[in-house]
Amino acid sequence: MKLDYKSIIAVFFIIQAQAQVSFKPGLRAGLGFSTISETHSTYKTDFYAGGFGDIKLGKYFGLQPEITYSRQGSNNVKRNYYDEDLIAEKFKKEDLTLDYLSFTLLNKFTFGPGIQIQFGPSADFLINHNLVKRKDANDLAFVTGIGYLLPSGLMFEARFKKGFYDILDSDYYYNDSNNNYLFGDYNTNINFQLGVSYSFGK
Numbered sequence: 001m002k003l004d005y006k007s008i009i010a011v012f013f014i015i016q017a018q019a020q021v022s023f024k025p026g027l028r029a030g031l032g033f034s035t036i037s038e039t040h041s042t043y044k045t046d047f048y049a050g051g052f053g054d055i056k057l058g059k060y061f062g063l064q065p066e067i068t069y070s071r072q073g074s075n076n077v078k079r080n081y082y083d084e085d086l087i088a089e090k091f092k093k094e095d096l097t098l099d100y101l102s103f104t105l106l107n108k109f110t111f112g113p114g115i116q117i118q119f120g121p122s123a124d125f126l127i128n129h130n131l132v133k134r135k136d137a138n139d140l141a142f143v144t145g146i147g148y149l150l151p152s153g154l155m156f157e158a159r160f161k162k163g164f165y166d167i168l169d170s171d172y173y174y175n176d177s178n179n180n181y182l183f184g185d186y187n188t189n190i191n192f193q194l195g196v197s198y199s200f201g202k
Contacts, residue, residue: 030195038184046071099128114149133169163189
């Protein structure tokens, strides 16, 4: 059986229609709860905000590239240091701030009326910080989460984000004399996010 170019074009458009490919821009924002691993500290509460593109590739699967400004860090980080005036070891608490511009590519699987499972990589670029000494300026992270999408385009979402790069110079923020102030050598970003997003268009 020989197919002419008109038949090929018709088949192409049928496949595209069945794939239900669509694109919708959107905005997202919420609260972030972050800390730095292997430190004796408390979680830092701040915000994140950004934009995204919702690329629907089928009934159940889609991709979502994102650009997000995220304020992270850790509060009450206990730092040991040697006081030369007092000739003694001392410690103090410091609030550490790291602000990132994150580029994320999410894979999204939709189940039921609007439940989404999300996961994907994120490349984070440090744009502001108050660390006296640091190791890696930028970060590479893995993001996973769950969301609930309403028919209006509004989504409620919860995510967990884990960095892989060692961001802190633990030789400066050191502790080797008191286990209550544990400070390990591999200090990575940990971030929980609770927020909303809205995609424009129907």
